[in-house]
Amino acid sequence: MRAVVTPEAGAAPEVREVPEPQAAPGRALVRLLAAALNPVDLAIGAGRFYMPVPEAPRVAGVEAVGEVVASAVHAPGTRVWSLEATGRFAEVFSAADDALVPVPDGLDAAMAAAIGVAGLAGWMPVRDRGALVPGETVAVLGAGGIVGQVAIQAALLGGAGRVVALARSDEGLARARVLGAHAVVPLGATDPGAALRAAAPDGVDLIVDTLWGAPLAACLPALRHGGRVVQVGSAAGQSAELVAGPLRGGRIDIRGFSVFSEAHRDIAAAYAALAAAVAGGEVRMDVERVPLRDAPAAWARQASGTRGAKLVLVP
Template sequence: MRAAEIRTPGRPPVVAVRAEPAPGPGEVAVRVTAAPITPLDLLCASGTSYFGVPATPYVPGVQGVGEVAGRPVWFATAAGMRPGDGSMAEYAVAASGDVVDLPDGADQALVAALGLSAVAAWRCQTRTGGLAAGETVLVLGAGGVVGQSAVQLARVAGAGRVVACARSDAALERARGLGADATVRLEDGEDTEALAQRLGAAAGPVDLVLDPLCGLPAAAALHTLRPGGRLVNLGSAAGEVCPVPSALLRSRSLRIHGYTNNELTPGERREALLTVVAQAMAGALTAGYERVPLRDAARAWSSPGRVVLVP
């Protein structure tokens, strides 16, 4: 079979021919039909994640969509986080508990593109963030799949107002098309106070901030929160550190939460994934992505936007 291999951390994969993997006890073989390249894959393959330097060579891909005995499934792997191979191949193996049967008729490439990114967007708002009907949600980083999903799923969860932030006009236009009531462009070189003023003018008092960025945008977003407001962080695309003024935090009784999909039980992940798939099949959830043949995995490795590798 063909597979993408990470041979050197920090370098793009090499597409090679290797033997088909054989499932062990408690595992199933999957014929892969769609494998997304996600930020987590890039982070793990860089050798700089908190999971450590991965053992090489290995096949990346922490999730994918495929078929088991002719039925469509989504599956997860620990590729790059623990020894073992992932989804970016023609065939993969996965633990039985990490395989979720998909409804017939689900768009397999779209499910792969959404996957755990949409799961995070859903759980961050409905569980960790405790979104209540009618509340205002501010989505930082709305250009990525997490942000795109968050804009749409906030509506599904009953948000009264959704404001999206991104760095490009194209991303902001897409966010408006996905249902954002207002948008704010993130500008290079802007200070926290100036961005906080623009966010406040667009969003008004905010109940929940969904933050895949950290850094200055998160610091500015904290100033928009009403008393008792919440910020949920699930990434650091804009920086590893966010300054949090003690007086602001205490005077408004603000709550800051961290989120990772890795803490979900298989049952929680299955429930959230099937919710995401149902919304996609109902036309309430989509994402921008590019289909790329597996043979071109190296070229697509650092492409902007979500790439889904297909046979």
């Protein structure tokens, strides 16, 4: 079968013929229908992911949607979404039975893949980890990216009173406006923190942060007393210089979020809720299907930014 293999840390991925995985206790064999490509795949490939992963060479891919071929638990033909640290970018993959999430009937396979890691990382930090209360003001850092776009929509759907989108590019700001953000702030502004305070004069209750680094440091003073940050990604830097006093004085609450760290039942519930929102037309995601054989080119494109469309590999 064909699979996308990362031969060694930092090397470009290759599409290769590899043996099919063997049946194993507690694991299903799943035939690939669609697999979303994510920044985390590149981080794992480059050897800079924060959780342990198998040694290279390895089959890449943290998530995929497929059809069960063999399992002691799931009926053959059942469509499922799978999340594991590696191994999903293959025509057939092995997946833990108890980690599979059902894909609702009628949901297109590529969309079902797109709403996985990227969708959940936009949805759960607002609705679950961020515990949005209707009427609150939400700021989305990195609003032009896929995660940020879902976060804007999750906040609006959850009843946010005001959503401010912060993005680096004009295209990202334009996408945020189309999705319904009440105000947009360019991160290239001389002082994006001041611009955020002007856009949210009563203060921000919740920051959904896909950037970290300088943008988050600049935006923290815009939080209200008791405000929350959900830390989702670090596209702008692995470290941030945060001034200590205002964190204490403002009773600021910084919460980490990772799809790899959430309980399976919570992931499954959020996936079902997000799938329903997509089916109902309440959440939109642009999806671009790429043949599995073109994965190396898609990988290079993901490295330079998605331009707003989720790249999904299809066999």
